[in-house]
Amino acid sequence: MTAPNIETVAVKTPYWDIAANIQFPPDFDASKKYPAIIAAHPIGSCKEQTAGNIYGKALAEAGYVVIAFDASYQGESGGEPRFTEDPWQRVADFSHVVDFLLTVPYVDADRIGVIGVCGGGGYSIAAAKTERRIKAVASITGVNFGNLLNEAFSAYDPVATLEAISAQRSAEVLGAEAEVQNLLPPTVEDAKGANIDVEEATEYYKTDRGQAPGGTTCSLVSRRASGYGWDAFLNVEKLLTQPLIVVIGDKPGAFGAYRDGLEVYRRAASTKKELVVAEGFSHYDLYDQPEPVKIALDRVIPFFAANL
Template sequence: MSGIDIMADAGPVHDYRDNQFGLVYEYPITENEPGKVNIHPVSYTLRGLKIVANVYTPAGYDPGSSYPAITVAHPNGGTKEQTAGRYAQRLAEQGYITIAADAAYQGHSEGEPRSTDKPYFRTDDIHGMADLLGTFPGVDPDRMAALGICGGGGYTLNAAKSDKRFKAVATISMFNSGRVRRNGMQDSALDSIQDKLDQASEARALEASGGEVRYAGDADLTDEQIAAQPFPLYREGYVYYWKTHACPGSTFKYTMSSLLDLMTWDATDQLELIDVPLLLIAGSEADTRYMSDDALSKATGTDDKELFLLEGAQHIQTYWIDQYVDAALGKLTEFYARTV
């Protein structure tokens, strides 16, 4: 597969500089217009860090009225301007107040070292979005739900285990970051676990001594190197994040020291604590589908649960291809209308 073929399969390039809100997803808001869905850039403090987010309000939004609300957590390496924003905007079109925030240490939010990706932080980011929505004019705090995409899906499951403000929870292309960092994609790297832990421990010690911050994950690949990646998730992901939907703060890198936390964590641990309606959406052809299958079987705390498959879809394709996004949103709209 050539670099040209990669780009041909990935759709048009979206330049964040062409949108006043920096949005790079398909059909974005370009300006706030009366009577339409509007976007409200906001910031707030969480764990002493400034978090940057976008709140979307429905057409005809009245701060004195009462609306259901949804938190939308972005994928690993992603930002609020990409697929999380697209789903947040589309759900606002259905009458929800939604929020998409950059995770701490990522995107436009504060936190050093950059690209730290630790489960506690990512999970608390979702609690923080719920905090913000709970005080946003017009939000009914008793009608709040959660949505997470890719890694944000795994962290959303983790948040919903304990945060009973969420009356329903859904994921799209759920990615269990702990399992994959520990075992490799499709459990293909079990023999390297101890080596990775050694590298993470060394990286932590180096940071503690004031040395360089080491990173895992690739930061810059050629088209040929992208095409040679063994899994569609990575091939399509590099193109999505670096080429067609690139924006500041979006990267495949994460601090090597984060592995100390990631590799001892699993999104499906104690999943039985979720006792509210649960919807898992995944591409039927996605190399990550097994993670949603696993979560469904372990979510024994609720009888109201479903795995909905997008026929023919790969993981990254659920972010941007219209037929899959539309199908996912149709299912989400039905789910949230019934549950919140």
Template sequence: MDNQTIPTSDPGLDRRDLLKLTGVSLAAVGVASLVATPAAAQYSAAWDKTFPKSDLVDHRKVSFANRLGIILVADLYVPKGNDPAGRHPALVVGHPFGSVKEQTAGIYAQTMAERGFITLAHDASFNGESGGQPHFIASPDVFVEDFSAAVDFLGLDPRVDRSRIGVIGVCASGGFALAAAQIDPRMRAVATVSMYDMGGAKWAWGGEPMSAEKRQAALTAMAEQRWEEFAGGETRYGALPMTLTDETDAITREFFDYYRTPRGAHPRSTSAISVTSDPSFFHFRPFDHLEAISPRPVLLVAGENAHSLFFSEQAFAKAAEPRELHLVPGAGHVDLYDRVDLIPWDKLQSFFDQHLA
């Protein structure tokens, strides 16, 4: 693997050797060419998603502002035949880090809409079609706010029962969703899938703590990069590599198979995030107050073979009742992004049917 790239679109994968100290330019990771020449995914000009359009669901694009004034763009999915005079349960769906609503989040939103929920899949601030400048940066505080803003939007839809709004967070959005639910009681039930704790990964990966010396070295390098960029120098980014080599590790290959192939590639999903975004995650600890969600329920879904399983196990240990850890047999981390035959749809539906009744 190229030592000047972060091994995945999820910056939780530190590799324990400070690959993030280097960073790369957008041009170096091919972001410009990816945007200009999208991979041959399953979308068309009329339907820009990486998955087929359902005949059972009405879809439209919407926009709304978060508390910081950033305009978020989202896809709203409504079951066909939905009683417009009724009040229905709704779900906010968050995408993986570096992803966009046209990928994994859209699959979950559309499928759960087929199962009776009004769903909203949004692009996080600074990503996809959403606003926030500059693009390709990360802020856990803002990403958490985005979930509450999505609840704001759904709660004013006359078709939605605002007392029955739940949340699904996939990968990094699982951690953001848990953090949001701790401070926003309007989120009545929370499910995470292949969840990442982005902050915890900065301190320990796979249970192996980063030494204080390495942590300080990483922060020092990122601080130096801030000076360079403030002085007009080149912004540096971490991103999933554009090609594989014999040295590419298994986790990188797993993400590559989704984000860099027709399976899941989308022109707005570059996976590039500025290196100077990283320090904000060092004090993002979404598990520290998980008990605050109770008595609202938490469902943690993970593949039994997922490299990220330990995050869900940690969250389960810290959460208060009602809580559940649901393991998907034979599944890895990225499998639950789009392998519809592995994603436990019945489990997700029964969870929300019960707790948004």
């Protein structure tokens, strides 16, 4: 697959710039109008990883203008304090990216879709509920971040975890040093024997397979609290009416993508919706492994062709 041309842009917002890469179709002609797809990266990831360099690249090759962006507070985007994973802000970022696309002369404003991987899949669904300029949604092994926090990321004790977060934030206000935690073990060897999602995440993010400068997998402890009260799937029965495709692997892990994918597929109000189960593959297989990625793209590319 020939790598498409890439342009780095700054998406203006009222508070800081969002960094994004635009990938162009082969034989791109700026005098024409193209459908556009927004690509959203996983939690702790960045625009240069799976959403951009795997799915974004393939969709650009298929004829779409693809814009992969770094979440606020992360990667090359603005926002302080760094390493903040704020689901409310991440959803708001989508609307600013849509605003930007409307100012680009070669983008057809009536044909904007979104694709997200892992947490980006959950955020894509959440954004589409209220951002009606998004016309079609693809979730690749999407995770509802609120579920993840209340379950695996808090050892199923969210109240005790929130008490600890509150104590850390109070300490920082009074002068203590900020606590930044890595969400994964430091090496593949350290991750051996852990849940499949933790083990495979470490293999992806901590080796040459998936490492990128902006993909830190770090989290600022004192700014985690808001996510515990957030639910990507709230009101999907009423508000998520756009065409939807959900891709999951059938090897479930602690991060919950298999369960979350089945749930949102069942609950979404979309009259056009598809569920794709990559049999024999896991959450992180769908990040970059050729066979499951092909299973996903063989359905996602025709889905966007039919709905954008």
